Amino acid sequence: MFQNIGEILVLFWRTFLALPLCWRQRQKISNQLFEIGNVSLLMVCILSLFIAGVTALQTGPVLVEHGLGSVLGGMIGLSMCKEFAPVMMAILIAGRIGSAMAAEIGAMRVYQEIDALRTMNIDPVTYLVLPRMVAIALALPALVMFSIPVGWFGGALVSAFNQRIAINFDSFFHSLRDEVDPADIFNGLFKSFIFALAIGIVSCHQGLNTRGGPRAIGRSVTKAVVNSIVMILILDYFLTRFLLVIPK
Amino acid sequence: MSAAPSQLENVSVEVRGLHKSFGSLHVLKGLSFNVKPGEIFVIMGPSGSGKSVLLRHIIGLEKPDEGEILIQGEPVNESGLRDKYRIAMVFQSAALLTSLTVGENVGLYLAEHRLKSPSEIAAIVSQKLEAVGLKGVENRAPAELSGGMQKRVAIARALVMEPQLFLFDEPTAELDPPMAVTIDEEILELKNRTHATSIIVTHDRPMALSLADRVAMIIEGQILFIGTPDEVRRHPDSRIQKFINAKPPVSKPRNMS
Numbered sequence: 001m002f003q004n005i006g007e008i009l010v011l012f013w014r015t016f017l018a019l020p021l022c023w024r025q026r027q028k029i030s031n032q033l034f035e036i037g038n039v040s041l042l043m044v045c046i047l048s049l050f051i052a053g054v055t056a057l058q059t060g061p062v063l064v065e066h067g068l069g070s071v072l073g074g075m076i077g078l079s080m081c082k083e084f085a086p087v088m089m090a091i092l093i094a095g096r097i098g099s100a101m102a103a104e105i106g107a108m109r110v111y112q113e114i115d116a117l118r119t120m121n122i123d124p125v126t127y128l129v130l131p132r133m134v135a136i137a138l139a140l141p142a143l144v145m146f147s148i149p150v151g152w153f154g155g156a157l158v159s160a161f162n163q164r165i166a167i168n169f170d171s172f173f174h175s176l177r178d179e180v181d182p183a184d185i186f187n188g189l190f191k192s193f194i195f196a197l198a199i200g201i202v203s204c205h206q207g208l209n210t211r212g213g214p215r216a217i218g219r220s221v222t223k224a225v226v227n228s229i230v231m232i233l234i235l236d237y238f239l240t241r242f243l244l245v246i247p248k
Numbered sequence: 249m250s251a252a253p254s255q256l257e258n259v260s261v262e263v264r265g266l267h268k269s270f271g272s273l274h275v276l277k278g279l280s281f282n283v284k285p286g287e288i289f290v291i292m293g294p295s296g297s298g299k300s301v302l303l304r305h306i307i308g309l310e311k312p313d314e315g316e317i318l319i320q321g322e323p324v325n326e327s328g329l330r331d332k333y334r335i336a337m338v339f340q341s342a343a344l345l346t347s348l349t350v351g352e353n354v355g356l357y358l359a360e361h362r363l364k365s366p367s368e369i370a371a372i373v374s375q376k377l378e379a380v381g382l383k384g385v386e387n388r389a390p391a392e393l394s395g396g397m398q399k400r401v402a403i404a405r406a407l408v409m410e411p412q413l414f415l416f417d418e419p420t421a422e423l424d425p426p427m428a429v430t431i432d433e434e435i436l437e438l439k440n441r442t443h444a445t446s447i448i449v450t451h452d453r454p455m456a457l458s459l460a461d462r463v464a465m466i467i468e469g470q471i472l473f474i475g476t477p478d479e480v481r482r483h484p485d486s487r488i489q490k491f492i493n494a495k496p497p498v499s500k501p502r503n504m505s
Contacts, residue, residue, distance in 0.1 A: 024362075104347075112343035115309050116402075119337040120357045121330045127360065216310065 011125065015133050015201070018126045025131045026126050032135030036097050040143060043092055048147040049154035051084050052076055056158040060165035073172035074179025076155035081184040082191075082243075085147040087236055089193035093140055094228035097119045098203035102224035105207025106217040114208070115126045124208065133200040140196035148185060152176060165235070191239050198231040257320075258285030258443050259333050259412045259476070261306060265315035268301060269404060275301050277469040278315070286443040288435070290456040293466035294491065299449040300340065301461030303415050306447060307337050309388055319413065325384065336411035340418040342398040342477070344390040344405070350377070354405045376404040395422040414438065416448040420455055432459055453492060457481065465491070 022029065056076055063072050105128055108114050112122050152173075159167040207225040210216050261283040268276040275298045283289040289298050304310045306317055308324045317324040319333055344353045352359070354376055355369040364372065373386060380400040390398055399422055406414065419435070420428035432455055438444055441443070450456050456463055457477040465472040465488050473483055480492060 108345070111346075112339050112341055113345050115304075116339060116343040116345070118309060118335075119307055119335065120360070120405075122356070122360045 008201055011129065011205050011208070012201050014125045015129050018123070018130045021130065022134055023128050028131035029134050032089050032131050033139055036135060036139040037092070039096055040093060043096070044089060044143050044147050045150055046095065047088055047092060048085065048151040050082035052080055052155035053158040055079060055084070056155040056165065057162060060159055060162065060167070064165055069103070069167050070171065070175055072159055072165070072167055073156070073175030076178035076185050077180040078150055078184060080148050080151035080155070081180060081188045085144045085151060086188045086192040086195060087232065089140060089147050090192060090199065090232045091229055093136065093143070094199045094225055094232065098138060098199045098220045098228045099225050101200070101203040102207040102221045103217055105204055106210035106220040109208060109210045110213060112219060129204045132204060133197065136196045137193060137199040141192045144188055144192040148188065187243050188241070191236065194235055194239060198235060199228045202226055202228045202231060257356065259320040259414065259445050260285045261413065261445065261447065262318040263306070263315070266302070266312050266317065266320070267314035268303060268305065268310065268312055270455060275469050279471055281464060281471060281474055283445060283447060285445055286439065287461045288439060288448065288459050290448045290450060290460035290463045291464055292456050292491065297466045297468055298469045300417050303337070303417050303447065303449050307335055307415055309466045333413060334409050334411045335413045335415070336406035336409040337415040338402045338406050338417060338419050340421060342402040344398055344401055346390050349386065350390060350393070350401050352387050353390065353401060354408055356405065357409050372408060376407045377401070379407065379434060380404045381427060396424065396427065399423060400427065403434065407434070410442060411444055414444050414446040416446065416450070418450055419448065420450065420452045428455065435459060
C-alpha cells in the first residue's frame, strides 16, 4: 500500500511538472473535457434533482412539524453546496470517468501502446496523464457548479408540491438566500477540485500499472473506482475539518 | 519533450553480462555481445529463448537485474540518451495507438516533437505508407486493418523517425512472402541510405541469412554462437543446424489418417 501511495505521489509530481506543456496538449484536453461533459451532464442533472428532492422529503415534514419549515431552503442550499454536490458528483465521475481512464490507459499498457510511446521518446505522463488530469480538474468543479442550482430547484420543487411540507418557492429561496454565502459555493468547488485530482491520479496510476491481459484491465478498473471513492470520502472528512476552521 | 538530435551518426550497441529474471524464471543468463555501427545484426533462436526481452532491454523498456547496455558507449537508461540518439522499435504486435488514425500513428513522432509542420507531416506520412505498400489508408483506424497491414504501418511509423538504431521484433511475421521481401528491401535501403544500425529479432530464416551482416543464435537465454550467415550455415552444432534447416516431416504428414 505504501509503495502505491509513493508511486501515486511521484506520478502526481511528474504531472505537476508537466503543466507548462498544457498548451501543447490543448486538443487532447478539450477532447477529454467534451468526453466528461457529454457523458456526465444528464446524470448530474438527474442525480442533483433527486438527491435534493429526497433530502427535502426526508427532513421537510419533521422541520415543518416542529415549526422550523422556514429553515428548509437554507438547509438544502447549504447541504447541496458544501456536501452533496461535490461528494456525489465526485463519486459519479469516479464511476464513469475514472473507470474509463483506468480502462483506456490499462489497455494501452497491456497492448504495448505505452511502450511504443516510450520508444518514440514521448513521455506517457505528458501524453496521457496530463490531459486527463487537467480536464477532470476543470470539469468536476464545472459539473458541481451546474449541480448546485439544479439541486436547489429539485429541493424547492419537492418542498412546494409535497402536501406535508407545502413551502412555496418564495419562502424556500428566501431562506436559501439568507443562509448560503458565495463562500459556501466556493467551499464545494474547492472540495470538488481536490476530489478531481484524486480521481484522476488514482485512475491514471491504476491504468499505468496494469499488468497481464484483459482480466488485469478489469481488475484495474475496479481498483480505480473503489480506491477513488475511498479517497473521496477520506478527503471529504479532512477537507471539511479544514474548511470549518478557516474564516469565511 | 526533446527536439531532434543535432547530428546523426551510426551508433554501436554493447551488451555486457546481461541477466534478467521474471520471478523464478531466469530468462537472460549473462548475454554479452557488440553490434558495430551500421551493422545489420540478426538475433535468432527458438520461441521463449529471451530474444524479445533482450530487445526490450536494448531500447530501455526493461531494466537489467545485472549487467549493462551501452549505446555508443553510454548506458541506455541514462537520462538524455534518447534525446541524443534516435532509436526506433517495431513491435511484434505492431502496438499502434488504437485511438488514433493510421496517419496520426505514423506522424505521431514528428507531431509530438514538433519537428515538421502539419502539411509536411502529411506528405511524409503518405510517402512512408506508400513505401510499405499502403496507399490511401491514412484516415482509417488501425482496427480496420489486417495484422500484416498493421505491422507495415508500425514499420512506416518507425521509418518516419529516420532512426540511428532500428530494432525490429519479428518484422516479417504475419506478412505474405512478397511483402516480407519488400520489408527486407526497405531495411536494406534504410541501411544504405542512413547507415542505421539494425538489430532484428526474427524466425524468418531466409530474411536472417540474406540480410544479416552477423547472426546471433540465442538458446535458453544464452548466446550459442555469433557469426556471419555463412558461418551459421556451416556451424557444426546440431542445435543450430536443427533450427536453420528445420523442415516439415513430409514423409509423415499430419492429419492424413
